[in-house]
Amino acid sequence: xxxxxxxxxxxxxxxxxxxxxxxxxxxxxxxxxxxxxxxxxxxxxxxxxxxxxxxxxxxxxxxxxxxxxxxxxxxxxxxxxxxxxxxxxxxxxxxxxxxxxxxxxxxxxxxxxxxxxxxxxxxxxxxxxxxxxxxxxxxxxxxxxxxxxxxxxxxxxxxxxxxxxxxxxxxxxxxxxxxxxxxxxxxxxxxxxxxxxxxxxxxxxxxxxxxxxxxxxxxxxxxxxxxxxxxxxxxxxxxxxxxxxxxxxxxxxxxxxxxxxxxxxxxxxxxxxxxxxxxxxxxxxxxxxxxxxxxxxxxxxxxxxxxxxxxxxxxxxxxxxxxxxxxxxxxxxxxxxxxxxxxxxxxxxxxxxxxxxxxxxxxxxxxxxxxxxxxxxxxxxxxxxxxxxxxxxxxxxxxxxxxxxxxxxxxxxxxxxxxxxxxxxxxxxxxxxxxxxxxxxxxxxxxxxxxxxxxxxxxxxxxxxxxxxxxxxxxxxxxxxxxxxxxxxxxxxxxxxxxxxxxxxxxxxxxxxxxxxxxxxxxxxxxxxxxxxxxxxxxxxxxxxxxxxxxxxxxxxxxxxxxxxxxxxxxxxxxxxxxxxxxxxxxxxxxxxxxxxxxxxxxxxxxxxxxxxxxxxxxxxxxxxxxxxxxxxxxxxxxxxxxxxxxxxxxxxxxxxxxxxxxxxxxxxxxxxxxxxxxxxxxxxxxxxxxxxxxxxxxxxxxxxxxxxxxxxxxxxxxxxxxxxxxxxxxxxxxxxxxxxxxxxxxxx
Amino acid sequence: xxxxxxxxxxxxxxxxxxxxxxxxxxxxxxxxxxxxxxxxxxxxxxxxxxxxxxxxxxxxxxxxxxxxxxxxxxxxxxxxxxxxxxxxxxxxxxxxxxxxxxxxxxxxxxxxxxxxxxxxxxxxxxxxxxxxxxxxxxxxxxxxxxxxxxxxxxxxxxxxxxxxxxxxxxxxxxxxxxxxxxxxxxxxxxxxxxxxxxxxxxxxxxxxxxxxxxxxxxxxxxxxxxxxxx
Numbered sequence: 001x002x003x004x005x006x007x008x009x010x011x012x013x014x015x016x017x018x019x020x021x022x023x024x025x026x027x028x029x030x031x032x033x034x035x036x037x038x039x040x041x042x043x044x045x046x047x048x049x050x051x052x053x054x055x056x057x058x059x060x061x062x063x064x065x066x067x068x069x070x071x072x073x074x075x076x077x078x079x080x081x082x083x084x085x086x087x088x089x090x091x092x093x094x095x096x097x098x099x100x101x102x103x104x105x106x107x108x109x110x111x112x113x114x115x116x117x118x119x120x121x122x123x124x125x126x127x128x129x130x131x132x133x134x135x136x137x138x139x140x141x142x143x144x145x146x147x148x149x150x151x152x153x154x155x156x157x158x159x160x161x162x163x164x165x166x167x168x169x170x171x172x173x174x175x176x177x178x179x180x181x182x183x184x185x186x187x188x189x190x191x192x193x194x195x196x197x198x199x200x201x202x203x204x205x206x207x208x209x210x211x212x213x214x215x216x217x218x219x220x221x222x223x224x225x226x227x228x229x230x231x232x233x234x235x236x237x238x239x240x241x242x243x244x245x246x247x248x249x250x251x252x253x254x255x256x257x258x259x260x261x262x263x264x265x266x267x268x269x270x271x272x273x274x275x276x277x278x279x280x281x282x283x284x285x286x287x288x289x290x291x292x293x294x295x296x297x298x299x300x301x302x303x304x305x306x307x308x309x310x311x312x313x314x315x316x317x318x319x320x321x322x323x324x325x326x327x328x329x330x331x332x333x334x335x336x337x338x339x340x341x342x343x344x345x346x347x348x349x350x351x352x353x354x355x356x357x358x359x360x361x362x363x364x365x366x367x368x369x370x371x372x373x374x375x376x377x378x379x380x381x382x383x384x385x386x387x388x389x390x391x392x393x394x395x396x397x398x399x400x401x402x403x404x405x406x407x408x409x410x411x412x413x414x415x416x417x418x419x420x421x422x423x424x425x426x427x428x429x430x431x432x433x434x435x436x437x438x439x440x441x442x443x444x445x446x447x448x449x450x451x452x453x454x455x456x457x458x459x460x461x462x463x464x465x466x467x468x469x470x471x472x473x474x475x476x477x478x479x480x481x482x483x484x485x486x487x488x489x490x491x492x493x494x495x496x497x498x499x500x501x502x503x504x505x506x507x508x509x510x511x512x513x514x515x516x517x518x519x520x521x522x523x524x525x526x527x528x529x530x531x532x533x534x535x536x537x538x539x540x541x542x543x544x545x546x547x548x549x550x551x552x553x554x555x556x557x558x559x560x561x562x563x564x565x566x567x568x569x570x571x572x573x574x575x576x577x578x579x580x581x582x583x584x585x586x587x588x589x590x591x592x593x594x595x596x597x598x599x600x601x602x603x604x605x606x607x608x609x610x611x612x613x614x615x616x617x618x619x620x621x622x623x624x625x626x627x628x629x630x631x632x633x634x635x636x637x638x639x640x641x642x643x644x645x646x647x648x649x650x651x652x653x654x655x656x657x658x659x660x661x662x663x664x665x666x667x668x669x670x671x672x673x674x675x676x677x678x679x680x681x682x683x684x685x686x687x688x689x690x691x692x693x694x695x696x697x698x699x700x701x702x703x704x705x706x707x708x709x710x711x712x713x714x715x716x717x718x719x720x721x722x723x724x725x726x727x728x729x730x731x732x733x734x735x736x737x738x739x740x741x742x743x744x745x746x747x748x749x
Numbered sequence: 750x751x752x753x754x755x756x757x758x759x760x761x762x763x764x765x766x767x768x769x770x771x772x773x774x775x776x777x778x779x780x781x782x783x784x785x786x787x788x789x790x791x792x793x794x795x796x797x798x799x800x801x802x803x804x805x806x807x808x809x810x811x812x813x814x815x816x817x818x819x820x821x822x823x824x825x826x827x828x829x830x831x832x833x834x835x836x837x838x839x840x841x842x843x844x845x846x847x848x849x850x851x852x853x854x855x856x857x858x859x860x861x862x863x864x865x866x867x868x869x870x871x872x873x874x875x876x877x878x879x880x881x882x883x884x885x886x887x888x889x890x891x892x893x894x895x896x897x898x899x900x901x902x903x904x905x906x907x908x909x910x911x912x913x914x915x916x917x918x919x920x921x922x923x924x925x926x927x928x929x930x931x932x933x934x935x936x937x938x939x940x941x942x943x944x945x946x947x948x949x950x951x952x953x954x955x956x957x958x959x960x961x962x963x964x965x966x967x968x969x970x971x972x973x974x975x976x977x978x979x
Binding site: 161164165168169170171256257258259261262349350438439440441442443444445446447448449450461577578 | 800805894
């Protein structure tokens, strides 16, 4: 690519062959760029369009479906900003607002696990910061190939060390997430990072460049040759059958969490001093994205002097400067009068800041370099990108998978076999103790973490005086979604919703990270469309808005896609965190109650997977009305102080929920199961929870359950140090714990 | 009784400064924020160097922080008797500044470890521990990547013999610390370095216990002469 390719040269040499395919553009897209500009693009313009029109940045395949997620008036009643901004903003009361979002960093984390995962945290944190919020917590939802697979030993420890390195050094508590294993992720691990930020209502910032003559300031790290094309050639392409990892390694960014910490504190001081008119983080597509989005969102014009951009490598071409995804950079629009004060704050925090351009009235994004003009485009044409209505086809063979249900699988017969099945599930990598991972994360920094892993949801105090707090959970289940993406997505939504409720919080908003295979495969597009439809319908029924999200496509190797894996994050508002509920049995002599209805539902279950490596049949039924009733009951009972513990019943069924409640509470229980013990123990029917009641408040709770229309089955009482299931098995809690805690250390050292 | 003013230093990359200030407040003191670039201790009665990754700690932990302007004031003040508590990164900085002997090395196992651990107060006669009973057990979190205390044998013997091992890990050191050392003080007892984080154990709502608050109430008691000898 020539570095002397000015717009004059481009006009004079229409015949020059340009590497649009190598940059990830189709011939049609390339022609469209030529049509827009009325000439061939310069090398720099081609680079800019290629990253802006990448699947990762433009959402060109998913956009037509994502429109269905727009909240209706009822859902939007607590929103201060919705989808379209960097992240939605939710009013949580008392003058506070929170913004949260989950994003993928899947491809980079496979190519270079440590840096890929680290910069995933860094990127989502800057997104939240750009809204004017102080980032206050992170979570991570991780999915890998089989735990004992050779490559998992490379990817998992690297990903965890990257999250640990970046998040801990940045000083954000990691309050939860997920860890799952499945062969479908062996060549395409999923690394989804969530960040939540807190602000006062008046602090909301916007990503627009308005006010002709206002200055554009680039601040933070210098621009280097790392992450060039991360959004296009890395994130928006499949891996070849050979993996093809090594060749893509230079497209992975390198993180500096210390610089990010300085950038966070610097930005917050700039916000507080009122020195910023508009701000945008630099993530995917770097300077190209920040300049086009700021100008497209504002008055439409910007003049950028590329020579002013501080570089780590003076040999970078304009195209490379535009495409670089060097981390820890932000771009702000500042009035001329405020520039000196702005630069002073940056100097205090040792953050390099340079005026690189200004807002213009000509509606064009113009960039000069070494005395020549190398970019001159209408910015909206780059920011909006193409929109595709890709073909959808229900996958061949799905009917066969649905017909091959779990009914024929051999079930454990008799008490000891049921006990052994519990221990087998408890020791399986997906259900085992995750401390090998979470022990590497700081969940305590900032001193407001009330609940963190292994609890159902994370809970962070927002106000020390009033006890106001926010709860967060993420959930996804690729197995359910591969059987039925509509229903599977609603199950993930319901589980995250329920997990937030288990802390005593009221769900208020939803974010999502849609991880799928190639959109060029009609079967994958059908899965995506079904998942989005399921999420949209589910959120309407639950009365919660989707406030933002991220789509990660091309998660496939060769022709083999991952399980469709929408990961759903739910945020809840907790009125008084001192009344929080935890999963563990917290008191002796407490009545143990199962809430909800258990049906014989084993399609896609943990039991079918762990014991039989079977995936077929229907996933559990979704009953969102039942979820709403369960939520109302648990929230009311928690506020009334009637409950001693509350735990979601999901993967592995009641058996796993009982075992976890015993282990986390450090005490046993004696229970009697209703109906068929196998179904009672291992079915994964949704809209269920396991609670224990404060001794002496049993009648009050039973009345509350009746009042809310939630079936409540008294199973027994907490006592002793053994999990005893009447007439079935008795397992000491110490035995449960030793099985549960042994698995991951045995695999990962 | 005049308010006790406890300074909390913020270096670039300090992370637990807010927590340390909150702990000081819970103990009844007035927290005073001190900035790394200021040669000014603002007349405080005691200083906390908080946890974090000062200057990114890409070099040896604390190696750059020890040269910051505020340390130019703090080192002579500490030598003159000003009570100083360094927590985690603060402990590393105190070692780098030679206010405490030894150093903190990479954890055994080479991974960052965050866990709630049992501690034993081995010396309850320092101004930072006087509110505890001797041999009192505490539950306090550790969270560090380079928390293994190391020193030569003679130094370790000397520390143990003279009561300068102030806190130990009751059930063994997850991070491989020599002789299960979790915290040591200088010969005068006014400078304490702790690898565990007492500021994260000041309220059972947000920590594993409120045991850590004792370090902060101890110093407030010592400074107000509430029956504690310096």
